[in-house]
Amino acid sequence: MSGICAMPPLAETQRVFARAVMTGETADPALPAFIGRIAPAAAFRVHQGTVMGGLTNALRLTYPTIDNLVGAEFFDHAAGMFIAAEPPTMANLSAYGDGFGDFLRGFAPVGGLPYLPAVAALDRVIDRVQREQPRSRRAMPIDVHVAVEVPENLRLLDLVYPADQIRHLIDAGDPDALAGLDMTPSRYFVSVWRGPEGGMVKRLSPPAGRFLKALLAGEPVEQAFVEAADGADDEDAALAAIRADVFAAPFATITSLSEPAAP
Numbered sequence: 556m557s558g559i560c561a562m563p564p565l566a567e568t569q570r571v572f573a574r575a576v577m578t579g580e581t582a583d584p585a586l587p588a589f590i591g592r593i594a595p596a597a598a599f600r601v602h603q604g605t606v607m608g609g610l611t612n613a614l615r616l617t618y619p620t621i622d623n624l625v626g627a628e629f630f631d632h633a634a635g636m637f638i639a640a641e642p643p644t645m646a647n648l649s650a651y652g653d654g655f656g657d658f659l660r661g662f663a664p665v666g667g668l669p670y671l672p673a674v675a676a677l678d679r680v681i682d683r684v685q686r687e688q689p690r691s692r693r694a695m696p697i698d699v700h701v702a703v704e705v706p707e708n709l710r711l712l713d714l715v716y717p718a719d720q721i722r723h724l725i726d727a728g729d730p731d732a733l734a735g736l737d738m739t740p741s742r743y744f745v746s747v748w749r750g751p752e753g754g755m756v757k758r759l760s761p762p763a764g765r766f767l768k769a770l771l772a773g774e775p776v777e778q779a780f781v782e783a784a785d786g787a788d789d790e791d792a793a794l795a796a797i798r799a800d801v802f803a804a805p806f807a808t809i810t811s812l813s814e815p816a817a818p
Contacts, residue, residue, distance in 0.1 A: 744763070
């Protein structure tokens with residue numbers, strides 16, 4: 556039928572619309588066909604405000620410690636820069652923002668706060684673990700008769716700043732105490748898992764952290780012990796740290812392995 560303009564395919568319309576919302580570029584000739592009599596720039600300012608507000612709020616919920624450390628106004632600015640650089644690729648807002656910590660590492664205005672990426676990593680893992688449904692436990696043999704069981708959602712962070720202490724002080728409403736923390740870069744292992752009351756956090760000593768990291772990576776227990784002792788001044792002290800921080804940890808259960816039936 557002549558005189559009827561063909562409408563663009565839905566996927567193309569959605570692509571053009573999303574690009575205009577995220578970039579503010581409304582000059583695409585395809586836009587007026589579905590905007591109507593409202594000027595594209597005016598219409599998209601409304602949509603941009605809604606979209607940016609929703610994405611910024613999603614980031615704020617995932618990274619509450621970062622929000623408290625830098626303040627709401629600066630957080631909004633940093634979030635806007637991140638959203639422009641890494642727009643969402645899926646409709647699930649709760650899963651958005653995994654790269655925010657890496658973004659902060661290269662964000663010049665926070666160059667004087669080098670611990671922010673570590674804090675962001677902890678915020679993100681706690682948020683993700685809290686959102687997960689409870690899962691089964693994972694058994695990791697430590698000899699032929701005994702295994703240590705840990706939650707399937709147990710996460711171990713290998714950090715260079717005391718993100719757990721920073722988050723604790725912020726949650727406790729005592730930001731002034733941050734001045735007393737030793738911010739000298741060092742190695743910190745922090746375990747995170749979902750407990751009965753939500754996300755649980757426990758710091759591990761370096762030997763215990765190296766041991767658990769190796770086990771979670773699927774390395775045999777003998778190699779895990781070797782890595783735990785590497786750099787330790789005293790092997791007995793390293794073993795004591797593993798017993799206290801891993802085997803006796805709230806997330807761990809020591810179980811007996813089934814013995815083979817007698818012939």
